[in-house]
Amino acid sequence: MNRLTLLTGLILSAAITFACRKPSGNDPQPDPPAKLRILGYLMSNNNWHTDMATVDFSKITDLNLAFFNPDALGQFAINEAVRQVVEKAHNNQVRVFMSIGGGGPPAHLAGLLMPEKRGALIAGIATLTEQYGFDGVDIDLENDLINANYASFVSELGKVLRARQKLMTAALASWNAGKIADSTLQAYDFVNIMSYDKTGPWNVSKPGPHSPYEMAVDDFNYFHKTRQLAAEKLLIGVPFYGYGFGTNAPSDILYKDLIVQYPGAETKDEMTVAGGGKIYYNGIPTMQKKVAFAVANKAGGIMIWELKQDSRDAKSLLSAINKGIAE
Secondary structure (H helix, E strand, O other): OOOOOOOOOOOHHHHHHHHOOOOOOOOOOOOOOOOOEEEEEEEOOOOHHHHHOOOOHHHOOEEEEEOOOOOOOOOOOOOOHHHHHHHHHHHOOOEEEEEEEOOOOOOOHHHHOOHHHHHHHHHHHHHHHHHHOOOEEEEEOOHHHOOOOHHHHHHHHHHHHHHOOOEEEEEEOHHHHOOOOHHHHHOOOEEEEOOOOOOOHHHOOOOOOOOOHHHHHHHHHHHHHHOOOOHHHEEEEEEOEEEEEOOOOOOEEEHHHHHHHOOOHHHOOEEEOOOOOEEEOOOHHHHHHHHHHHHHOOOOEEEEEOHHHOOOOOOOHHHHHHHHHHO
């Protein structure tokens, strides 16, 4: 679900309150002292307790849990282990967002965004943020869900979340943001730019890098200069996976598997496999180059799809991102 498919600080009074007492698992989280925010998506098929163990909370500032979508009646069913994820994140001063939608959302979601059902959906989302202590909501609506109901949904949800001192973010790409009005884009506290999936298995006639450095630069400039969003509201998305084209190349591969199967891959952006096929991805040098660009241009941070796809060793991309920010 790669083709899906941070954030401003809380109000001063909330930050002061947090600083003056021992935090509980549901306390809103303040901005930690970092040059850039590091937001990671965690995709789970309701295995939150197991998946949580793969996250190094010391290396991220924000966590998007993906995905929470309602049933056809607009009801949400959430594994109670989510509460443990939120509490652990908060204990590490990491903010947590519930992400809705995704690259393959349920077909009935479109109907729930319509005027006659939208209010109930928004009320349900708001209730979940309070019940589980989420710091905000990440809207990852793509393709046909960016339609005539999109702007009203964003506007109405934003008002409800602001009243609860919650944040609202969006996962967007330059190729779909053109369907969204400037006023709607401005309603988001942060935009997580999906600077990946320029090509892939769905477009085998165009093999090549799916997330080159130049794409990150162009996407950032589009949202910042063309759409006039403040640089600090923009997080540059990076992939922890690759796509393959040609003979014997896998259609997709996780970074953690790539570096095992192809020693030395972490220092490159492409690998040629036996038979002549190629795999394209982001290795450590390009990942750090993107981080350097984000720092130089005062971007809000780096967004990652997806945390479980990383290695947890000396070749870790998440560690490389942290190192790039510290330098």
